[in-house]
Amino acid sequence: MVTQTAHAEQTQSPSAVAACKPAAWDCQMHTYMGSPENVATNLATISDSLVERRVYMLMVQGDDRAEAHLYERFAFEDDEGTVATWSDHKLGDMVSRLTEVLVGNGGAHCPGEQVKAQLATDHEFTVGTPTPAPKTAAEAFGPVLASFSGDKFVQATVMALC
Secondary structure, eight states, X not given: OEEEXXXXXXXXXXXXXXXXXXXXXXXEEEEEEEOHHHHHHHHHTSOGXXXXXXXXXXXXXXXXXXXXXXXXXXXXXXXXEEEEEEEESOOTTHHHHHHHHHHHHTTSSOHHHHHHHHHHHHOOEEEOOOEEOOSSHHHHHHHHHHTTTTOSOEEEEEEEOO
C-alpha cells in the first residue's frame, strides 16, 4: 500500500508513457556490499543518467534495519519528483520479488509502474512532498547511505526502471 502525504496523486504524462516502452527493455540492477562508506562510494559512481530516469529505486539492508526509496518524476521533463519510503528490520525477498516482476513483464509494460504495483501489494510506502529531483547518483543516494554509517556491513541495490 502506498500512502500519500501532502500531495495529490498525479498521473503519467503521454511523454512518460512513450518513453517507458524503450525503458522496459533497458532495466538495470546494481548491487553493492561492504562497509557503508565503500557502498556509498560505489553508488556515487553509478552513471548520472540513472537519475534522469522517471522511476528508479534504492533498497538498503543494514545490520538491523532496511529501507527502500522509490524515486519518481511524473514526466521526464519535470524538475521535481517524489520519494516514497519504506523501512523495516529486513528487506526480506523484496529484491528477488521485484526482479521476478521485471522478468515476468518481459518488456511489455512500463517497468516503473509494474514495480510500483508490486510494492503496493506487499509493503506500505509513504510518499513525501515533491522536491527538486536529484541531479546526480551521489545526491540521490548519499544521504540514505549516510544514515547507515554506524552499521558494520550493508547491502544496497539500485534498480533503474523507466
